[in-house]
Amino acid sequence: MTTPHKYVRTEDAPLLPPPATEAGITGWLWQNIFASMADYQSIGAAIRSLFMITFSLLLVYVFINQTFGLIDFAILSAVWSDPDGLKREACWTVQQGGALPDGWHGACWPFVWAKQKFAWFGPYPSEELWRVYIALAVGTVGLIWALLDRMPYHRQVGVLMLTIYPLLAFILLTGGNNEASLTSIGVWIFGGLAMISVGRMGAAGYLGAVFAEISSVFSIVGWGIIALNVVRGIASVDFNLTPVGTGDWGGLLITLVVALTGIVASLPLGIILALGRRSQMPVVSILCTIFIEFWRGVPLITVLFMASVMLPLFLPAGVNFDNLLRALIGVMLFSAAYMAEVVRGGLQGIDKGQYEGAQAMGLSYWQTMRLIILPQALTHVIPGIVNTFIGLFKDTTLVSIVGIFDLLGAGQSAVADAAWSTPVQAITMYLYIGVIFFIFCFGMSRYSIFMENKLSKSRRH
Amino acid sequence: MKKLTAAMVAVAGVAFAASASAATLDDVKAKGHIQCGVSQGLPGFSNADDSGNWTGLDVDMCRAVAAAVFGDSNAVKFTPLSAKQRFTALASGEVDILSRNTTWTMTRDTQLGLNFAGVNYYDGQGMMVPTSLGVTSALELDGANICTNTGTTTELNITDYFRANGMSFNLVAFEKADEVVAAYDAGRCDVYTTDRSGLAAQRGKLTAPDSHMVLSEIISKEPLGPVVRQGDDQWFNIVRWSLNAMINAEEMGVSSSNVNNLKFDASITPAVARLIGKEGNFGKELGLSNDWAYNILMQVGNYAESYEANVTPLGLARGVNALWSDGGILYAAPIR
Numbered sequence: 049m050t051t052p053h054k055y056v057r058t059e060d061a062p063l064l065p066p067p068a069t070e071a072g073i074t075g076w077l078w079q080n081i082f083a084s085m086a087d088y089q090s091i092g093a094a095i096r097s098l099f100m101i102t103f104s105l106l107l108v109y110v111f112i113n114q115t116f117g118l119i120d121f122a123i124l125s126a127v128w129s130d131p132d133g134l135k136r137e138a139c140w141t142v143q144q145g146g147a148l149p150d151g152w153h154g155a156c157w158p159f160v161w162a163k164q165k166f167a168w169f170g171p172y173p174s175e176e177l178w179r180v181y182i183a184l185a186v187g188t189v190g191l192i193w194a195l196l197d198r199m200p201y202h203r204q205v206g207v208l209m210l211t212i213y214p215l216l217a218f219i220l221l222t223g224g225n226n227e228a229s230l231t232s233i234g235v236w237i238f239g240g241l242a243m244i245s246v247g248r249m250g251a252a253g254y255l256g257a258v259f260a261e262i263s264s265v266f267s268i269v270g271w272g273i274i275a276l277n278v279v280r281g282i283a284s285v286d287f288n289l290t291p292v293g294t295g296d297w298g299g300l301l302i303t304l305v306v307a308l309t310g311i312v313a314s315l316p317l318g319i320i321l322a323l324g325r326r327s328q329m330p331v332v333s334i335l336c337t338i339f340i341e342f343w344r345g346v347p348l349i350t351v352l353f354m355a356s357v358m359l360p361l362f363l364p365a366g367v368n369f370d371n372l373l374r375a376l377i378g379v380m381l382f383s384a385a386y387m388a389e390v391v392r393g394g395l396q397g398i399d400k401g402q403y404e405g406a407q408a409m410g411l412s413y414w415q416t417m418r419l420i421i422l423p424q425a426l427t428h429v430i431p432g433i434v435n436t437f438i439g440l441f442k443d444t445t446l447v448s449i450v451g452i453f454d455l456l457g458a459g460q461s462a463v464a465d466a467a468w469s470t471p472v473q474a475i476t477m478y479l480y481i482g483v484i485f486f487i488f489c490f491g492m493s494r495y496s497i498f499m500e501n502k503l504s505k506s507r508r509h
Numbered sequence: 510m511k512k513l514t515a516a517m518v519a520v521a522g523v524a525f526a527a528s529a530s531a532a533t534l535d536d537v538k539a540k541g542h543i544q545c546g547v548s549q550g551l552p553g554f555s556n557a558d559d560s561g562n563w564t565g566l567d568v569d570m571c572r573a574v575a576a577a578v579f580g581d582s583n584a585v586k587f588t589p590l591s592a593k594q595r596f597t598a599l600a601s602g603e604v605d606i607l608s609r610n611t612t613w614t615m616t617r618d619t620q621l622g623l624n625f626a627g628v629n630y631y632d633g634q635g636m637m638v639p640t641s642l643g644v645t646s647a648l649e650l651d652g653a654n655i656c657t658n659t660g661t662t663t664e665l666n667i668t669d670y671f672r673a674n675g676m677s678f679n680l681v682a683f684e685k686a687d688e689v690v691a692a693y694d695a696g697r698c699d700v701y702t703t704d705r706s707g708l709a710a711q712r713g714k715l716t717a718p719d720s721h722m723v724l725s726e727i728i729s730k731e732p733l734g735p736v737v738r739q740g741d742d743q744w745f746n747i748v749r750w751s752l753n754a755m756i757n758a759e760e761m762g763v764s765s766s767n768v769n770n771l772k773f774d775a776s777i778t779p780a781v782a783r784l785i786g787k788e789g790n791f792g793k794e795l796g797l798s799n800d801w802a803y804n805i806l807m808q809v810g811n812y813a814e815s816y817e818a819n820v821t822p823l824g825l826a827r828g829v830n831a832l833w834s835d836g837g838i839l840y841a842a843p844i845r
Contacts, residue, residue, distance in 0.1 A: 136713060141716070143716065143717045143719070143720075144713075144715075144716070144717065144718055144719075162559045163559060165559075165560065165561065166557060166559065166560075166561045169561075170561060171557060171561040171562075171563075171587075172561070174560060174561075293586070295586060295587075295588055296586075298561075353593075356594065357593065357594055357597045358597075360597060360598075360600075360601030360602075360603060361597060361600070361601060363601070371588075371603070448549075449591055449593075450591070450594060451549065451588065451589050451590045451591055451594055451598075453549075453589060457549065460549070460550065461549050461550035461556075461557055461589070462550075462557070463550070463687065464549075464550030464551060464552055464556060464686075464710075465550070465552065465556055465557070465558070465559075466552030466553065466556070466710050466713060466822065466823055467558070467559075467822075469552070469710070469711070469712075469713030469714050470713065470714065471691075471694060471714050471715065471716050473714060474687040474691075474714075
C-alpha cells in the first residue's frame with residue numbers, strides 16, 4: 049500500500065543556517081541599520097533610504113568626532129604627572145612660559161591630584177582623616193551587604209545600617225562629646241515611657257473608643273523620643289576624639305552626607321505624607337496636602353537660601369543652628385514632599401479590590417498598608433523613587449550657594465587657586481566632578497533596574 | 510528684591526546692634542577661636558591651598574586678630590561665604606569678622622548695622638585688552654564688546670564710564686568668572702573688565718597671557734576691608750588696631766624676622782617700643798595683653814610680608830597699596 053510518492057520526502061530536510069539577514073552580527077546590523085537604507089523600490093522609499101544614509105553618516109561622524117575629542121583631551125593629550133612640583137607651569141604652553149607646544153589642549157590631571165583631598169573631604173583636618181575613611185569603609189561594605197540579597201543576614205545588616213551606622217558615622221565625623229545634660233535626657237526618656245504607657249492603655253480601650261484609634265501614634269512618638277534621647281546620650285559620651293565642626297567638612301563627604309540623609313529620611317517621611325494625603329480624616333489629609341504642596345511649590349534653592357540667610361535673622365542673638373544641619377533639614381523636607389507624590393502615584397495604582405480583600409480578612413489599617421498595599425505600591429514606583437533619589441543626589445550641589453563646600457563647591461573653590469591657573473584648569477576639574485557624579489547616579493540607576501526585575505517577576509507575562 | 514533683602518538685613522542688623530552689644534571679645538574668648546568669614550575662593554585674598562589651609566591677605570587679617578587676642582594665629586576658623594550671605598552671617602553672629610574683599614561703601618556702612626574697621630587693600634576696576642587691538646587708552650574703546658560678570662557693580666561701573674565719555678559698547682555678561690575668561694580668551698569680546706586684582710588673578714587662565722595688557726585707567730574706587738558688627742566698639746577697635754599695627758610695623762621696619770631681636774634690643778625707638786609692648790599699656794587698653802602686636806608680627810608678619818606672600822605672586826605691584834612714605838596711600842594712625 050505504501051506507494052512511494054515522488055513528492056513525499058523520505059528523510060528530514062537538512063537544517064539550513066538562518067539567512068544572513070536574520071541572525072548573528074550581520075543580521076543585527078542589517079535589521080537595525082542597513083535595512084532602512086536599502087529600499088529603492090519607489091521614489092519615496094529611495095528618498096527615505098538616502099536620507100537615512102546621510103543622517104547615519106552624519107551621526108557617526110559627530111559621535112566619533114566628539115568621542116575622540118573627549119578621549120584626546122582626557123587621556124591622549126593630558127598631562128598626567130608633575131614630578132618636579134611645577135604646579136601650573138606643568139600645564140603651560142610655550143607661549144605661557146611652560147614646556148608644552150602652543151595650541152595644546154588637554155586635561156591637567158596633576159591639578160586634580162593635588163586637590164584630591166580637598167575635593168573629597170574639604171578642609172577636614174588631615175590627621176583626623178582616618179575617621180572619615182572608617183566611616184566610608186563601614187558605610188560602603190554595609191550598604192553593599194544590605195543591598196545584595198544573596199548575602200547572609202542582609203536584612204539585619206540593613207537594619208543596623210539604618211540605626212547604628214548613622215550614629216557611628218556622626219560620632220566618627222564630628223568627634224562626639226556633644227553637650228547634653230543627663231537630667232534632660234532622663235526627663236525626656238521618662239516622658240517617652242509615659243507616652244508609651246498612655247498609648248498601651250488607649251489600645252486596651254481604657255480611654256474610650258476615639259482614643260483607641262490614635263493610641264498607636266502615642267506609642268510611636270514615645271518610642272521616637274526615647275530613641276532620640278538614647279542617641280543624644282551616646283553622642284554626648286567623650287570618646288577622646290578631636291572635635292571637627294561641620295564647617296570643616298567638605299567635598300564629596302558633604303555631598304554624600306546630604307544625599308544619604310535626604311534619601312534615607314525622605315522615603316519614610318514621603319510614605320507617611322502620601323498615606324496622610326489619602327487619609328479619610330480631613331485634618332490629617334489637609335495638613336499633609338498643604339505640606340506637600342508648599343514644599344513642591346518652592347524651589348530648593350529658595351529653601352536653602354531661607355534656611356541659611358533668613359532663619360538666623362529670626363532667631364534670637366547667640367542661638368546658632370549649624371549651617372549644615374539647616375541645609376540638611378531643608379533638603380530632607382523638600383525631597384520628602386516629592387517622594388510623597390511618587391508614593392501616592394503608586395497607591396492610586398492599587399486596585400480597590402486589594403483594600404476590600406484586606407478588610408474582608410479583618411486586617412487593621414496599618415496591617416493592610418504594611419502587608420498588602422505598600423509592598424505592591426512601592427514595587428510599582430521603583431523607577432519614580434530612584435528618579436527622585438538621583439535628582440536629590442544632583443540637587444545637593446545647590447548647597448554650595450549657602451557656603452557649604454560640597455563636591456562641586458570644593459571643586460569651584462579649587463579652580464580659583466591661582467597657583468594652578470591654566471586655561472584648562474576649570475575644564476579638568478569639571479570633568480573629574482562630572483565623572484564622580486556619573487558613577488554614583490549610574491550606579492543608582494542600575495540598582496533600580498535590578499530591583500525592578502527582581503520584584504516584578506510575579507507580574508511578568 | 511535686592512532692596513528688600515537689604516532692608517531686612519538692615520532691620521535685623523539694627524535689632525542685633527541693640528541686643529548683641531554683649532562683648533564679642535568675651536564670646537570669642539569663651540569659645541576659644543575667632544570665626545572669620547572669607548570668600549569661597551579668591552586668589553591672593555582668601556583661598557584654600559592644596560591641603561585645604563586658608564591663605565591670603567584677607568585670611569591674614571583674621572589670623573592677625575587671632576594672634577592679638579589669643580597669641581595664636583591658628584585660633585581662627587573660616588566660614589566661606591557667598592556675596593549674598595556675607596552680611597547676614599555677620600549680623601547674625603555666625604562670624605565675628607567679615608574679611609571677604611568687601612568694598613566699603615556708604616550704604617553698607619550706614620544701613621546694614623555694620624562697621625568697616627579699615628582698608629587692607631585699595632582695589633579698583635580695570636580693563637584688560639589684547640595687545641593686538643592696538644589700544645593704549647580706554648577712551649579709544651568706542652563700540653567695543655565688553656565681557657564681565659552679571660549682577661555685580663562692575664557692570665554698573667563700566668556703563669557709567671562709557672556713558673560719561675559718550676561712547677557706545679556691547680555688554681557680554683556671564684555668571685561665572687571662568688566663563689568670562691573663556692569668552693574673552695576665545696575672542697568673543699575686546700575688553701575684559703573686573704577689579705584689577707581679579708584681572709591679575711585670572712590672567713594665568715589665558716592661552717597667551719603675554720599678548721594681553723591691562724589699561725592704565727581705573728574706573729572705580731574699591732576700598733576693601735574687614736567688617737564687624739556695629740555697636741561693639743571694643744571689638745571694632747581690636748580689629749582696626751590689628752590692621753594698623755601691621756601697617757605701622759612695615760613703616761617702622763619691624764617684621765617677623767626681626768621682631769624677636771627688637772624685643773631684647775635696648776636701642777629701639779620709642780615708637781617701636783610702644784608697638785611691641787615694651788612701653789605703655791596699649792594692649793591692656795584694648796582689652797588684650799600688651800604683647801598683642803608682638804604676637805601679630807611674630808606669627809603673621811607686617812603688612813608688606815603678608816602682601817608679598819599672597820598678592821605679589823599674582824603679579825600685582827604695590828601701587829597705591831604702598832605706604833604713604835613710598836608714594837602709596839597706606840597711612841595708619843600712630844600707636845601712642
